[in-house]
Amino acid sequence: GQNIDQPTEMTATEGAIVQINCTYQTSGFNGLFWYQQHAGEAPTFLSYNVLDGLEEKGRFSSFLSRSKGYSYLLLKELQMKDSASYLCAVTGAGSYQLTFGKGTKLSVIP
């Protein structure tokens, strides 16, 4: 089975940096996704990590350590519009099926 843990809620200040952690225990692992979801809307793709290391994409970066079963999403220069839920999800070997964590609700305050 799959078990994915991430903090339920976080608060950060506009312009600051925030790191959202995700740990996972899986019976099979292919890659790890981060999605952003605003309330009542579909998730939007942010990043995908297969190999260990840091992937940077603009203000968002994602890190993966396969040996530790650990990932984080780093958001820089926070903007009010970044207030959303951030979902960590993993795929099993040879599968497109995503198993989602419960999501981290990020609130960006002025």
Added chain:
Amino acid sequence: GAVVSQHPSWVICKSGTSVKIECRSLDFQATTMFWYRQFPKQSLMLMATSNEGSKATYEQGVEKDKFLINHASLTLSTLTVTSAHPEDSSFYICSAPPGTGEEKLFFGSGTQLSVL
């Protein structure tokens, strides 16, 4: 990029009625589609995997006779919630891999179902 169209965006229905949700891949062929359900403040839970031309695969605990899935073509999958009850009220969302070798899934816009 690949687009998945889902409708209706929201529906309100009376208890005991059936509701059909459609999910279309607009610019690619989707041999597989995934149907998720999301309750308030919860994560997305996979309900079933829809396969074109064959029976859907349901996750444990999901009633296949209640949640009917049809994937009759390479661009259309439907989820019918039969005899809906208030506890079925949820956000239903479909997704599909683009089939280009990309790993990420593309999501429909979701359907908010409210059963009175």
